[in-house]
Amino acid sequence: MTEVINFRSATGTPEILIVDDEPRLLNSLKSLLTSMGYSVTSANGGQEAIELLKFAQFDLVLLDLFMPEVTGHDVMDFIIESLIDISIIVVSGDTSIDSAISALHRGAYSFLRKPYEPDELLKTVDNALKKRQLEQENENLVQQLEQSERWYRYLVDNSPDIIYTLDSEGRFNFLNDRAEALLGYPTEQLIGQHYSHIVYHEDLETANYTLNEKRTEERATRNTEIRVKCLNEFKDDSEEIKLLTLEFSSFGIYEQDKLGGTQRYVGTYGVAKDVSPRKKAEQMINYQAYHDLLTGLANRMMFKDHMELAMAQAKRNNHMFAVMFLDLDRFKVVNDTLGHGIGDLLLVEVASRLKQCLREGDTLARLGGDEFTILLPQIKDREDAESAASKIVDSLALPFEIENHEVYASISVGISIYPTDGESIDTLIKNADIAMYDSKGKGRNRFQFYAKEMNVSFAEKLSLENLLRKALERNEFIVYYQPQVLTHANTITGMEALIRWRSPLHGMLSPDDFIPIAEETGLIVPIGEFVLRSACKQAKIWEKMNLHPLRVAVNISSQQIEQPNFVDYISELLQEFDLPGHVLELEITEGTILRDINMTNDKLVKLSKLGVRIALDDFGTGYSSLGYIKKFPINTIKIDRCFVHDLPGNPNNSSIVTALCSMADGLKLELIAEGVEKEEQMNFLRTLKCGEIQGFLFSKPLPVEEATKLLVNERSTHGAAPKQQILSL
Numbered sequence: 001m002t003e004v005i006n007f008r009s010a011t012g013t014p015e016i017l018i019v020d021d022e023p024r025l026l027n028s029l030k031s032l033l034t035s036m037g038y039s040v041t042s043a044n045g046g047q048e049a050i051e052l053l054k055f056a057q058f059d060l061v062l063l064d065l066f067m068p069e070v071t072g073h074d075v076m077d078f079i080i081e082s083l084i085d086i087s088i089i090v091v092s093g094d095t096s097i098d099s100a101i102s103a104l105h106r107g108a109y110s111f112l113r114k115p116y117e118p119d120e121l122l123k124t125v126d127n128a129l130k131k132r133q134l135e136q137e138n139e140n141l142v143q144q145l146e147q148s149e150r151w152y153r154y155l156v157d158n159s160p161d162i163i164y165t166l167d168s169e170g171r172f173n174f175l176n177d178r179a180e181a182l183l184g185y186p187t188e189q190l191i192g193q194h195y196s197h198i199v200y201h202e203d204l205e206t207a208n209y210t211l212n213e214k215r216t217e218e219r220a221t222r223n224t225e226i227r228v229k230c231l232n233e234f235k236d237d238s239e240e241i242k243l244l245t246l247e248f249s250s251f252g253i254y255e256q257d258k259l260g261g262t263q264r265y266v267g268t269y270g271v272a273k274d275v276s277p278r279k280k281a282e283q284m285i286n287y288q289a290y291h292d293l294l295t296g297l298a299n300r301m302m303f304k305d306h307m308e309l310a311m312a313q314a315k316r317n318n319h320m321f322a323v324m325f326l327d328l329d330r331f332k333v334v335n336d337t338l339g340h341g342i343g344d345l346l347l348v349e350v351a352s353r354l355k356q357c358l359r360e361g362d363t364l365a366r367l368g369g370d371e372f373t374i375l376l377p378q379i380k381d382r383e384d385a386e387s388a389a390s391k392i393v394d395s396l397a398l399p400f401e402i403e404n405h406e407v408y409a410s411i412s413v414g415i416s417i418y419p420t421d422g423e424s425i426d427t428l429i430k431n432a433d434i435a436m437y438d439s440k441g442k443g444r445n446r447f448q449f450y451a452k453e454m455n456v457s458f459a460e461k462l463s464l465e466n467l468l469r470k471a472l473e474r475n476e477f478i479v480y481y482q483p484q485v486l487t488h489a490n491t492i493t494g495m496e497a498l499i500r501w502r503s504p505l506h507g508m509l510s511p512d513d514f515i516p517i518a519e520e521t522g523l524i525v526p527i528g529e530f531v532l533r534s535a536c537k538q539a540k541i542w543e544k545m546n547l548h549p550l551r552v553a554v555n556i557s558s559q560q561i562e563q564p565n566f567v568d569y570i571s572e573l574l575q576e577f578d579l580p581g582h583v584l585e586l587e588i589t590e591g592t593i594l595r596d597i598n599m600t601n602d603k604l605v606k607l608s609k610l611g612v613r614i615a616l617d618d619f620g621t622g623y624s625s626l627g628y629i630k631k632f633p634i635n636t637i638k639i640d641r642c643f644v645h646d647l648p649g650n651p652n653n654s655s656i657v658t659a660l661c662s663m664a665d666g667l668k669l670e671l672i673a674e675g676v677e678k679e680e681q682m683n684f685l686r687t688l689k690c691g692e693i694q695g696f697l698f699s700k701p702l703p704v705e706e707a708t709k710l711l712v713n714e715r716s717t718h719g720a721a722p723k724q725q726i727l728s729l
């Protein structure tokens with residue numbers, strides 16, 4: 001490649017090439033121009049000039065036309081063909097006008113005739129160079145403008161915002177590429193369209209104000225949110241129409257009239273920023289602030305907001321509203337045995353059943369864990385709340401089918417009524433909570449209206465709960481034993497272990513005083529284990545004293561049986577005390593079985609295989625379905641004392657007990673009648689061939705020493721030979 005030498009000096013001195021076949025003229029011209037400060041290169045003839053032009057750059061060439069072989073015209077043709085950027089002044093002795101015209105047509109700046117006046121030549125050279133400089137400056141400017149136009153276009157099209165202009169009628173006459181990317185409309189489809197074509201109808205008024213902006217600069221409209229419709233194809237399947245929220249800033253555009261006088265409004269220039277992601281994030285934050293994320297229900301914050309509204313309306317219209325506090329019974333057991341995943345699913349299912357019990361306008365909220373609240377914003381009377389509450393309690397009666405588990409749940413509900421039970425939001429929630437606790441204490445799976453007296457018992461309960469926690473560590477529990485006796489022979493066959501709490505603060509407490517709280521708090525599990533261990537230990541002691549054969553019966557709460565390791569625990573306990581399984585009888589209620597029939601049956605079968613006996617306690621008070629009893633490995637039925645206490649006088653109870661006795665006989669089940677206090681009850685049961693009785697008639701529950709004495713006496717009377725040593729725990 002030919003190297004191009006730049007003859008244009010770095011200082012900006014113009015480079016001039018002079019071309020002539022007359023050396024004399026060349027020399028004089030060179031001296032003239034050099035004396036004026038130009039940088040001059042001379043070429044002796046057309047061919048030499050062409051050679052120089054091939055690899056050097058000049059600003060100006062002074063060219064003689066008539067030269068032998070290669071003429072000035074040839075040089076000019078070479079310049080044109082080679083697209084050489086150079087100014088040309090033709091200096092020629094040819095006086096014909098054609099020659100001048102031809103030179104000028106080929107792009108010569110000027111034509112000088114020989115002989116020329118030095119001043120004339122210098123002036124022409126100066127003018128040509130000035131013109132050239134101006135042309136170059138102009139070209140630079142054009143290039144800069146083109147470059148900046150390209151940059152501007154690039155920036156506009158790649159802007160994250162829509163940039164547009166509207167004409168004075170509000171029709172789009174420019175949109176950057178972002179508009180199509182965001183809204184879906186091809187640009188050419190929107191050009192010429194009025195902005196109302198894409199503005200969501202509800203926001204049209206705002207749009208009319210914003211997009212017709214005539215003001216400029218600081219006074220113009222900024223950051224106005226307007227929803228814009230996207231092209232149909234842009235919408236999700238779920239949406240009717242896809243809307244984008246854009247934040248518009250717009251400014252009036254004015255043109256000056258030709259005379260530079262008045263300004264004419266020609267349209268609006270605007271920028272629209274897509275704020276939909278921000279809006280979505282705001283909506284999400286807002287949703288999270290007011291909702292429970294697991295169930296989608298209202299959370300405490302929204303519940304209180306709704307209560308505030310209900311209270312304002314109730315005050316204005318002088319009406320009542322109800323607040324309910326709900327807590328799932330034994331939810332902890334579900335979590336502990338089936339895992340938190342199932343626990344969460346249960347909460348979602350419970351929420352959905354609760355929702356079905358409510359009317360439009362009622363608020364159901366989840367406060368966290370297994371606690372829910374309900375607001376009935378307008379009720380006529382307490383019965384309104386009562387019927388809603390009983391519907392709620394009943395709604396959980398059927399088991400939940402969760403991931404192949406049949407889960408039974410029940411709920412305890414407390415109700416407070418505005419204005420009778422409180423005139424502030426917090427008081428009403430607190431009192432509903434207190435009533436809920438009362439409900440739990442009274443056996444769960446029920447509702448309870450708040451009453452002032454509950455405040456005291458609630459406080460008592462709290463302190464009792466704390467004391468109960470410490471009672472285990474401080475060894476304050478003891479086990480009493482109540483004999484179970486053969487009806488026909490008065491022989492003790494078993495001892496029921498019944499817990500007592502020797503509280504330093506409250507004295508001797510019976511199970512009814514603390515078992516409900518122990519169940520609520522889950523403390524029933526360690527407390528129950530204490531009773532089981534004490535009873536097994538005592539059975540071993542009695543065995544060593546030769547007071548056997550004797551079984552010990554222990555009450556088992558549903559939470560105990562729901563413990564995943566319950567069967568193993570019992571098995572290890574029997575091994576530890578070296579007891580055969582049949583020495584231990586576990587008393588469970590129908591309620592326990594019904595909580596989770598499959599799980600309970602599985603465990604009862606395993607326990608039976610260990611030889612452990614199962615007694616169905618409080619029989620007759622629950623569902624008392626004989627059908628299902630057959631399905632379970634039950635050895636004994638305990639007739640509840642409520643059927644026994646007025647025997648034989650009460651014909652109803654007499655027939656029930658008579659039927660139970662014959663049924664037990666038919667099913668080959670053993671029977672124990674509880675709460676036998678009178679001789680005539682005993683005689684009646686004897687005639688019905690009820691196998692065993694338990695009750696004050698024979699003995700109250702006794703401390704271990706007295707129970708042992710009784711056994712020793714009883715065994716010596718009946719011919720056994722007990723060792724005369726009383727061992728206690």
Ligand SMILES: Nc1nc2c(ncn2[C@@H]2O[C@H](COP(=O)(O)O[C@H]3[C@@H](O)[C@H](n4cnc5c(=O)[nH]c(N)nc54)O[C@@H]3COP(=O)(O)O)[C@@H](O)[C@H]2O)c(=O)[nH]1
Nearest residue numbers: 498499510511512531555556557675676677694695696701
């Ligand atoms: N989960 C556990 N529950 C237990 C445990 N220990 C007891 N309990 C349950 O507490 C309830 C009350 O028990 P308690 O106050 O001990 O009452 C027992 C007897 O004293 C009472 N009884 C016995 N005979 C008579 C009588 O002739 N008349 C009369 N009025 N009451 C009598 O009955 C209770 C025994 O009932 P039951 O268990 O159904 O056989 C009670 O429900 C206990 O089950 C424990 O360790 N864990």
